[in-house]
Amino acid sequence: MRHERHYSLQEAGAALEWVGEVLAKMRAAREALVDSEARAALAQAAPGNGGGAPGRVVSQGFLQLRDGAAALAGAGIVLRDLNRGLIDFPTLRDGREVYLCWVEAEEDEIGFWHDLDAGYPGRQPL
Numbered sequence: 001m002r003h004e005r006h007y008s009l010q011e012a013g014a015a016l017e018w019v020g021e022v023l024a025k026m027r028a029a030r031e032a033l034v035d036s037e038a039r040a041a042l043a044q045a046a047p048g049n050g051g052g053a054p055g056r057v058v059s060q061g062f063l064q065l066r067d068g069a070a071a072l073a074g075a076g077i078v079l080r081d082l083n084r085g086l087i088d089f090p091t092l093r094d095g096r097e098v099y100l101c102w103v104e105a106e107e108d109e110i111g112f113w114h115d116l117d118a119g120y121p122g123r124q125p126l
Helices: 011-036 036-049 052-074
Strands: 076-083 086-093 094-103 112-117
Touching: 011 052, 011 076, 011 086, 052 076, 086 112
Parallel strands: none
Antiparallel strands: 076 086, 086 094, 094 112
8 A cells, every 4th residue: 555544535526625715825825936036036135145035035935835734745635736626535436446536726626536557647437
């Protein structure tokens, strides 16, 4: 088994709201990392004072992104694509380990699964 934790369909479905909130926070944090104004200000300020306020914006963005990823991983949830909100929940199906597959923008509930190595193209309806 690759995963220690396995979700039932009901458990994974109950986690979707929390997962959506984590994804939203991670996307907002990522924006702080790529914000061109903050990065330009950081580049100008860094030689004299370590970055000051712009440095805090970028470092807070990094920490929030890292914390979101760690929260998902700690819950045994696999983040595949932050942009799409592609998430896999490890589960057991007919005695073997597979993933319940959810895409945030497509579905309000989990409707697909796939083998561990099949990925998104191998999704099958539940």
